[in-house]
Amino acid sequence: MRQNPSFAMTDVAELRRVIDDNPWVTLVGTGEAGLVASHYAVLLDGDRDDLTIVGHVGRPDDAILGLGERELLVVVQGPHGYVSPSWYGDAAAVPTWNFVSVHLSGVPEILEPEENLRVLDRLVDRFESSFAQPRGMWSPPNDEDFVRRLERGTVGFRLTPTRVDAKRKLSQNRTDDVVDTIIERVEAGASPYVDPRLGAEMRRAHEALRSARRASS
Known part of the structure; x- marks a missing residue:
């Protein structure tokens, strides 16, 4: 991923937030x-x-990916969307795409069955928690034999990245009034190619920039 110092993300807390908010990865x-x-x-x-992240793949994806033997790149895609040049006013401009993305690289560690089972349990609990009647991995009619068979069909892993590349390209090179206009258009649904969370992500990034400017003035 081509990096630009103005768009680089390095704060670990912010990177963790992006990963936690966007768990479906490549x-x-x-x-x-x-x-x-x-x-x-x-x-x-x-x-x-x-x-460090944990997860699993289904067999035989572990062999296809060389899990535990070769370097793995994990691509975390955060909110993103198309930005029309018409949103910049009368200034010369071209279309662009705003986005947040985190790349984690390293050789993953393969989990033992019991730890893999705990990770699978955490995954189910995480995504079921928003339902009115959450159903855990061990909830009936699932029984222990069923869950154990499920675990044997997966390979769990832990990846502590040895390289991290993260980018938050959210119009940081634009003036405050242009940024406010872009956020307004994004939140109004002016483009069909925009993640609805993009506006909030832009607000977060630009509030941090404005706070930094106020602190230095």
Whole structure:
């Protein structure tokens, strides 16, 4: 990912927030036939305060990705969307795409069955928690034999990244009034190609910039 110092993300707390808010990721590895990609949900490791993630893949994706043997790239895609040049007023401008993305690279550790089972349980609890009547992995009619068979069909992993590339391109190079206009258009649904969370992400980034400017003035 081409980096620009103005758009770089380095704050670990912010990176953790983006990962936690966007758990559906792309796993990119190198297989016998070349590059391969799979898509799974991940979680931040509950026992760590860094960028370590845990997750699982279904068999035989572990072999295809070389899980535990070769470097894995995890692409976390945050809110993103198309920005029309018409939103800049009369200034010369071209279309662009605002986005937040985090890339985590490293060789993952393969989890033992019992730890993999705990991770699977956490995943289910995380995504069921928003339902009025959440159903856990162990909830009837699921029984222990069923859950154990499910675990054996997956391979759990833990990835502590040895390289992190993160970018938050949210019109930081634009004036405050233009940024406010873009946020207004985004939140009004002026483009069909916009994640509805993009406006809030832009507000967060620009409030941080404005606070930094006030502190230095």
